[in-house]
Amino acid sequence: MIRDIAFSPYLPWQVLAVIAAIAVALIAFAAWRGLSGWGLRALAATAILAALAGPALREEQRDPLTDIVILVVDTSASQSLSQRAAQVEQAKAGIEARLGALANTEVRVITLRDATDNRGTLLMTALAEAMAEEPRGRLAGAVLLSDGQVHDIDIAPGFPAPVHLLLTGEPTDWDRRLVIENAPTFAILGEEVTLGLMVEDQGRVPSTQAASTEIVVAIDGGEPMTFTIPVGRMIDVPVTLPHGGINVIQFTVPEAEGELTTRNNAAVVQINGVRDRLRVLLVSGEPHNGERTWRNLLKSDASVDLVHFTILRPPQKQDGVPVTELSLIAFPTRELFMEKVDDFDLIIFDRYKLRGILPADYLENIARYVEDGGAVLFAAGPDFATADSIFRSPLARVIPAAPTGRVIEEGYRARLTDAGARHPVTEGLGGLVSAEDEPTWGRWFRQIELAPERGDVVMSGVEDRPLMVLDRVGEGRVAVLGSDHAWLWSRGVEGGGPQLELLRRLAHWMMKEPDLEEEALTASAEGSRMTVTRRTLGEGARQVTITAPDGTEVTVPMEEISPGRFLAEYDGAQMGLYRLAEGDKEAVAVLGPAAPREFEETIATGEKLAGLVSGTGGGVLRLSDGIPDVRRVREGRPAAGNSWIAITPREAYLTQSTSLTPLLPAWAWLLILTGLSVMAWLREGRRAV
Structure with missing residues (x-):
């Protein structure tokens, strides 16, 4: 039961203040004039003001409320290192027991785990959310x-009360990490x-550690390469990418003895x-309608x-024009086909035939160029x-299909073969899903009959005869298109067709674009x-x-979603580098960073929370020194010592009833006022007599 004086004025406090001022002025005037009853009148005025104040x-009937202490238990990934998890479990049980032994005290336990999207340990967010669920006046x-x-x-x-940090880990902990400064x-x-x-290196590094390490x-x-680099100093590493598209480069430092984690x-x-x-050399045998298409x-x-x-002018043509007037400058044939041929990413022979203009050693050099990693496309015309035919040259050893000598002159629609429905150059071309689908594009009207000797036949023509053959020769790639009528699609003949898409894919496959590899294992992560x-x-x-x-x-298991394309989805429980293998194909993928944010800094420290802890009067203690005692101290007093921490009682309560x-x-007020007034009148009246 709590008792005190409360006021319920009959008039606003401002009005009472004006009345009090007037009363003080009148009484002061009476005292100045020497009226004998001014003291009694002052008492009467005071009684009137007191009565009006109510x-x-x-x-009040009050029920005391318990003090609330928030215990935040960090179980993020970095807390799994060394003996930290055991320290946390022991400290949690010990602190709960010590707080439970204090009268009028409740404990709210908040378990904190890793944040999503690699945001690390969001301890302040957890503390703020816990505060929002409790009355601020009860937080001790x-x-x-x-x-x-x-x-x-x-x-x-x-x-609003002391915050204490109980540090896990050991003072002797140390760790080594690899940091990519710029890429x-x-x-x-x-x-x-x-x-x-x-x-x-972080933490208390042993003196036995060397000043350099392998990487x-x-x-x-792929095949790992090992280098030796200094510790604690940024270095520049030169890298040359081996292929187009995404290159995944992994750097690994071997585990050092005694470090916290790898x-x-x-x-x-x-x-x-x-x-x-992209440097492309287009060699045209003579002008024709398809030349502009290329x-x-x-x-x-x-x-x-x-x-x-x-x-433009075949050697056998005799029109009387002097040779010196055929060109403004001499065409650099030797420079192109002998000295600079390796500078080209792709060479296209478009209806080219042997005329003695390119010597055999030039063509031999192009065959060598293919075997060393170059790419050549043969767009065959009747001369093939x-x-x-160019097949009757040193290039024959890299051409995957030989001409039979027959040229078919009739209308037909190019079709995908079974291999073509799976090959990325022709997969899904024109909306076709399988080799059984009927193409809706326009017809071609000429086909050079081919006899494939190796490679993949991805398109067929008249009576399912091979129309396009793709092959790998040495380190290079070769394609043979057995028709010179692809340009009919670009002209819209009989509705046209996906000519631009076909030739674009073909050119990019030959230039080894990763997205068009026919045998590939890839992964994407979200x-x-x-x-x-x-x-x-x-x-x-x-x-x-x-491999995680x-x-x-x-x-x-992988599901075949289209011919030659298999798909699998996998939810990774860890962030980092995953290795994938299917048959003889291998790949790597990264979920989040290789080293999650939780492991960027692993040495236990109170520096980051020092401002919050000291600002509330709390303390930072190491659990390696033992679980501290818990006390109560008044607000404003030190709340932590060498082996103890304290909470501040809030003395909160809930009012049950008020009277x-x-x-x-x-x-009684009327009697007091009447008595004082009569006494003042009598006193002044006797003085007058």
Whole structure:
């Protein structure tokens, strides 16, 4: 029961103040004039003001409320290192027991886990959310069981009571990590790109550790390369990308004896390899309607440098024009086909035939160019089936299909073969899903009969005879198109067809664009989900083996979603580098960073939370020194010591009932006022007599 005086005025306090001022002025005037009853009149005025103020005795029935202490238990990934998890469990049980032993105290336990999207330990967010669920007037303290590595300290709430940090870990902990300081997103193929990286040690590093360490570099999970680099100093690492598209470069530092974890000993960089300029050499045997098609295709791409070699005047033509007037400058034939041939990404022979203009050693050099990694496309015309065919040259050893000598002159629709429905050059061309689908594009009217000797036949023509053959020769690629009527599609004959798409895919496949590899294993990641795609010309069920960052393996069956394309989806429980294998194909994929944010800084420290803790009068203690005692202290007193922490009692309560009783009844106030007034009148009256 709580008793005190409360006022319930009959008039506003402002009005009472005016009345009091007037009364004071009149009484002061009476005293100045020497009136004998001014003291009694002052008492009467005071009684009137007191009566108008409505004084009453207030009695409250209160129920005391318990003090609330928030206990935040950090179970994020970094708390799994060393003996920290056991420390947390023991400290949680010990602090709960000590707080439970204090009278009138409740504990709210908040368990904190890793934040999504690699945002790290959001301890301040958890504390703020816990505060929002409790009355601020009952919060008597907060205890944080953590390694102090928080990632949202900038939103630390204003806590109304002491906040204490109980640090996990050991004072002797140390760790080594690999940091990528800078890495480009794109790089030009063939040009060296520089990455900045550093190996740094954190914590109490043993004096026995060397000043340098090995680092292992692997591109796309390939053969690793080992180098020695200094510790604690950023170095520049030159890298040349091996192929176009995404290149996954992994850097790994071997485990050092005694370090906390190896989860931050690896870093992954994904760089998109792009070509600066694609150099294409187009060799045309003679002008014809399809020649413009090739020029338009290659000129439509601003990244293509086209060199067009065309024989406009056959050697046998005799028109009396002097040779010196046929060209303003001599065409650099030897420079192109002997000295500079390796500078080209693609060579196209468009209806070219042997005329003695390009010597045999030039063509022999082009065959060598293909075997060393170059690409040649043969767009065959009627001359391919004659004795002057380019097949009758040193290039024959790289051409996958021989001409039979027959030229078929009749209308037909090009079709996909079974291999063509699976090959990325022709897969889904014109909306066709399988080889059984009937094409709706326009007809061609000429086909050079081919006898494939090797490679993949992806399109067929008259009576299912081979129309397009693709092959790999040595390190290079070769394609033979057995017709010179592809230009009919671009002209819209009989509705036209996907000519531009076909020739674009064909050219890019020959230039080894990764998206057009017929045998490929790729993966893309979004959040924690990985989508694995296997493209193959083979048949049969497929399953991919996925190796997680911690070395565990799982085999996932793949579903064939279209001919030659298999798909699997996998939810990764860990962030980092995953290795994929299916048959003889391997790939790597990254879910989040190779080293999650939780493992960027692993040494337990109170520095990040020092401002919050000291600002509330709390303390930072190490659990390695033992679980501290818990006390109560008054607000404003020190709340932590060497082996103890304290909470501040809030003395909050809940009012059950309130009653108001007037100090004096109305008749008593009237009697007092009447008595004082009569006494003042009598006193003044006697003085007058």
